[in-house]
Amino acid sequence: xxxxxxxxxxxxxxxxxxxxxxxxxxxxxxxxxxxxxxxxxxxxxxxxxxxxxxxxxxxxxxxxxxxxxxxxxxxxxxxxxxxxxxxxxxxxx
Numbered sequence: 001x002x003x004x005x006x007x008x009x010x011x012x013x014x015x016x017x018x019x020x021x022x023x024x025x026x027x028x029x030x031x032x033x034x035x036x037x038x039x040x041x042x043x044x045x046x047x048x049x050x051x052x053x054x055x056x057x058x059x060x061x062x063x064x065x066x067x068x069x070x071x072x073x074x075x076x077x078x079x080x081x082x083x084x085x086x087x088x089x090x091x092x093x
Contacts, residue, residue: 013090014076024083025053030071031092040067048089050081 015027030052034042039052052065056076063069071077079086 018083022083023081024086025078025080026086026090027076027078028090030075030077031089033092034071035073037070038067039065039069039071042071044089048081048092049085050079050089052077053080054078 013026013028016024017026018024034044044050044052052069052071054062054077055065055069055071056062056078057072058074062078065077079089081089
């Protein structure tokens with residue numbers, strides 16, 4: 001629990017779940033460099049080594065992310081991957 005709280009208070013993460021094998025799922029705000037383009041074009045998996053699983057646009061429910069999904073300012077994203085990779089992704093401006 002202490003590790004979870006530490007992650008939440010020091011960055012942009014809104015929620016954080018870490019599993020025993022170093023895998024984590026995070027709810028966070030997206031970095032500016034992926035806004036306005038498809039997830040495929042943003043290169044999130046290649047650049048960060050994480051997968052965006054879901055996107056929440058204000059006023060709407062979460063939706064599953066696809067390569068054609070476009071993240072916009074104000075959205076929240078659910079990101080999965082190795083703990084250190086999701087932390088790095090979440091700390092991007």
